[in-house]
Amino acid sequence: MGCSSLVVALAISLALLCHGSQAQLSSSFYNTTCSNVSAVVRAAVQQAQSSDPRIYASLTRLFFHDCFVDGCDGSVLLDNTATIQSEKDAVPNNNSARGFNVVDDIKTAVENACPGVVSCADILALAAEASVNLAGGPSWSVLLGRRDSTTANRTGANNLPRPFDSLSMLQSKFAAVNLDDTDLATLSGAHTFGRAQCRLFVNRLYNFSGTGSPDPSLNTTYLATLQQSCPQGGDGTVLNNLDPSSPDTFDNGYYTNLESNSGLLQSDQELLSTTGASTASIVNSYASSQTTFFQNFAQSMINMGNISPLTGSSGEIRSNCRMVNSG
Template sequence: MAHTSLLLALSLITIPLALLFQGSQAQLSSTFYDTSCSNVSAIVRSVVQQAQTSDPRIYASLTRLFFHDCFVDGCDGSLLLDDSATIQSEKDATPNKNSARGFDVVDNIKTAVENACPGIVSCADILAITAEASVNLAGGPSWTVLLGRRDSTTANQAGANNLPSPFDSLSTLESKFSAVGLDDTDLATLSGAHTFGRAQCRFFSNRLYNFSGTGSPDPSLNPSYLTTLQQNCPQGGDGTVLNNLDPTTPNTFDNNYYTNLQNNRGLLQSDQELLSTSGASTASTVNSYAGSQSTFFQNFAQSMINMGNITPLTGSSGEIRSNCRKVNGS
C-alpha cells in the first residue's frame, strides 16, 4: 500500500512537471511582438553585429548568457540582475564569476530596444533573440525564436552554482539536463555551442596534469593537443589564460567541435566524455554531427527552442524590466 501511495505521489509530481514544459511552450509565440515592436529582432541583430567588430568573442559570450539564464529557474533574465539589498546576483556564482561576459552589450541592446519600443520587450526575450542572432552571424543556423517571456524579480545564486560544469561526469550532465526537461540529444547538441568561444585554463587544467587524482593527464587527450595545452597552461600558472574551445575554427559556428571530439581534441572534460565515456548514449549523436553539419544545424536550432521553453514567466507573472540589471522600482 505504501509503495502504491509513493508511486501515486510521484505520478502526481510528474504530470504537472510535464504540463509545465508543454504549457510554457504554448504561451510563447513567434509573433508576440509583431504589432508592439515589430523591428525588435533587427535592432538586436544590429547591436550584436556592431559589438563583434571590436570583440571577436562576443557571439559565443552572448550565446552562453542564454544557456546560463535558462538553466537557473528558466529563461527569465535572472542572470542579468546585479547585486543589491534584495538580490544575490547569479553573476557572483562560481560558474559565472570572472567568466560570464557581454552584459554591457545586453545593456546596449536594451537601450536600443527601449528607444524604439519603450516598456515592451523583456530582458529574457532579448537574451533569446541575441543568442539566435549570435549563432547565425557566426555562420550557424537561424531559427524562429519564440517570444513572450517576462522578467524575474528575483535571482537564484545557489541555483547558478549548480549549472552544468566542465568538471561534471556524463551521468551528472545527463541528470542536470533531464531536470530541466532536456534529453541526451539536447545535451550532445547544445554542447556543440563550444564550436566557438574560449575557456580559461582553470576549467580544464586538471586534465593536463592530475586527472581524477591520478597524477597523470587525462588519457583521452590527443598527445600533441595535450602538449599545446600544457604550453598554454603551465602547471601552477595563470588560471585565467584563454584557450579556443575549437582549435580549428575558433570564431566560426560549424560542426568542427564534433570532428575535434573524434580526434580526442575536446578542450573540456564535459566535451570529450560525450564521445569517450564507455557506452555513452551521446556518442552516436556526436558521430552523426561530425558527418553532417546540416543535421547538427537543424537539431541545434530545435534544441535552442527546447531550452528557450524552460519554465518562462508569461502573462502577468514577473515584469518587463526597464533596466536589465535591476528590478523595476529598486
C-alpha cells in the same frame, strides 16, 4: 466511449496546465507592438562584435546560463542589491560570464524602438539566435513572450553544468530541465566557438582525477599544445580556443575535434569517450553532417528557450536589465 473521451479531455487539460506557459510563447508575439525587434537586436549584436570577436559566443552562453536557472527569465542579468544575491557571483559565472554591457546596449536600442515592451529575457533569446547565425550557424524563429524575473537564484546558478562534470552528471542536470541526451549533445556544440580559461581544464593536463597523470582520453599532440599554453602552476585565467581550428565560427568542428580526442573540456570529451555513452552516436552523426547538427541545434535552442518562462502577468518587463523595476 464517453468515459474515454473524458479521460482524453482531462489529459489534454492537465497537459495545458503543465505546459501553458510554453504554449504562450510565439514567434509573432511582438508583431504588433515591436515588429522590428529581431532586426534591432541583430544590428546591436553585430555592432558589438566589431570590437569584441568573442561576443557571439559570450551572448550565446548567457542565454544558456539564464535558462538553466529557474528558466529563461533574465535572472542572470540582475546585479547585487540588499535583497538580491546576483547569479553573476556564482562560481560558474564569476569572472567568466561576460557580455552584460552589450546586453545593456541592446536593451537601450530596443527601448528606443519600443519603450517598455520587450523583456530582457527575450532579448537574451534573440541575441543568442543572432549570435549563432552571424557566426555562420543556423537561424530559427525565436519563440517570444517571456517576462523578467524579480529575483535571482545564486544557489541554482552554482549548480549549472560544469566543465568537469561526468556524463551522468550532465545528463542529470539536463533531465532536471526536461532536456534529453540529444539536447545535451547538441547544445554542447555551442563550444564550437568561444574561449575557456586554463583553470577549467588544467587538471586534465597534469593530474586527472588525482592520478598524477594527464587525462588518457586527451590527444597527446593536443595535450602538448595545451601544456604550453597552461603550464603547471601558471596563470589559470589564460584563454584557450574551445575549437582551435575555427575559434570564432559556428560549425561542426567541435564534433570532429571530439573524434580526434581533442575536446578541450572534460565535459566535452565525455560525450564520446565515456564507455557506452548514449551520446556517442549523436556526436559521430554531427561530425559527419553539419546540416544535421544545424537542424538539431536550432530545435534544441527552442527546447531550451521553453524552460519555465514567465508569461502573462507573471514577472515584469524590466526597464533596466540589471535591476527590478522600482515601485
